[in-house]
Amino acid sequence: MSSLRIAGREFRSRLIMGTGKFASGEIMAAALAASGCEMVTVALRRVDLSKKGDRFANILSYIDLSRYVLLPNTSGARTAEEACRLARLGREATQSSWLKLEIHPDPRYLLPDAVETLKAAEILVKEGFTVLPYIHADPVLAKRLEDVGCATVMPLGSPIGSARGIETKASIEIIIEQATVPVVVDAGLGAPSDAAEAMEMGADAVLVNTAVATAADPVRMAAAFRAAVDAGRSAYEIGLVPKRREAQATSPLTGFLNDG
């Protein structure tokens, strides 16, 4: 299976994990390990940005930074300005200039604000961030974000945490077809089969959180997603056989014509 390159960095795993909603830091750490992921996203609002070593905001202490690329995210920001401020403080506190840019002004469905996201991406790329923006599955916006220098685009399959799977399939297919940067399907993947579907479609990676964190056994579910991502990617690289309306016999009657 080929490796994934984002901003010049190579990843063997095509599964990116989120760190919210887990019952404890220990369970989260075990799930991350079982997922085989090499990049994890953490909400900066849960991180100690004061650099005072706050033991009551210690989510990072459960993440082995020698093992994972840290992808801080701006969840909670409702405008470009808020996202930029949070990103800058986050970079100082975490020493990571990678950033999952999330701007969702609507706290109910957490749908991304295209206008503010583009504005913030432009500023943050110029400031040296490696920007991975969370967006609606909007092919034009995806190209605009590429143009301003984003390292990937991260279209949503369905709203964050909804477990509704890939409801935006037709648009994601266009994004994948046109992209010159990796496409990461983010949000809404509720089952390993959803992740496999994204990979079979040709997505470069997927990001999963709720489906693992809130599963009855997050560690085993993380392993299940890992297997699904690998299976989907392999199938994509091999090439799926086309779907046909009629049945096709496995021993065609005309096979003898090719003999000798």
Place this chain on the structure above:
Amino acid sequence: MSYQVDTNNLPICLAENATVAEVETALSRGRRTLEDFAALVSPVAASPVYLEWMAQESQRLTLKHFGRVIRLFAPLYLSNECVNVCRYCGFSRDNPIQRVTLNVEQVLAEARHLQREGFRHLLLVAGEHPRLVSAKYLEECVQRLHSDWSSISLEVGPLETAEYEPIVRAGAEGLVIYQETYDREVYRSLHPKGPKKDYDWRLDTPERAYAAGFKRLGVGVLLGLAPWRADVVRLADHIRYLLRTCWKAQITVSIPRLRPAAGGFEALVPVTDRDLVQLVCALRLVFPEVGIVLSTRERSALRDGLVRVGITMMSAGSRTEPGGYTGQGIRRIGSEGEHAAEQFEIADGRSSFEVATALAAMGYEPVWKDWDAVLNE
């Protein structure tokens, strides 16, 4: 346009008289309506079979939207001065309790105590007193606290949008304002004197706060004042309205039950534990993304049970009198020490550490920091 309670068009009868068929329709629907909410709080839906089903569905939705985490916060009482007469409240103007308003330095000392306990989300609470608890005073408190707190919310007397704006700029994130009861007649009889008499002024407060830039709006009723089923249908309608109009705000809801307090007011309408569980479930089933807040008014066993059902935010180790954490205010005063200067009696007396430990034991992560001051600048 501001919110109006349109009692004639609300499904209030349904909340009292829903049929089995109406409850089952409400249970089976995907995105539920206000009519479904009314059916889910009805007596029929309180039967053991339906209630257990609702609790399981409520738990599933809560885990899906919020995860296995509980956001913790602490109330900090700034003042028990109040110009209102509210027949049920310990701070009511006509109660013979000793009054205290903390100065800003005392507020900071109380806040430092709460910081050491682990809290990073703060709720500033005060009686309504335009002179002693002025907008300027609140602004100064927020300004001085802002850099040390991830999130600061207020639960104070209603203000004008223009008065809220500097408080938001100083770093406040949330505003909590309970209508107490949406029943206009009951409201009138319970609030005979003071600016709180004005039902509509209070009802408009969340929208004024939103216009001023608050990002988190808390609403609620005080259970025990009016027939609860009808009251919560009006509450649900208000939530539904706020979700549409104040669309960038995180809406939270609180459903405190009346507790013993100075003045000795008895609940007019009893609300049982079972009623409370039913209400939490109904709120969750109809508003899956709305935060549900639970205070230390309820005893620990019930609080722990409600965490599993659908609560998302909790206070812990609370004191409800100004200066109560550090002894700077007054703890027990009044004639023969019978009257307390607190707003109401605490029922869950566990420390914040004990609550956090209990949450972890139940498989929930107590989250102390889930916001950042930088988002409120």
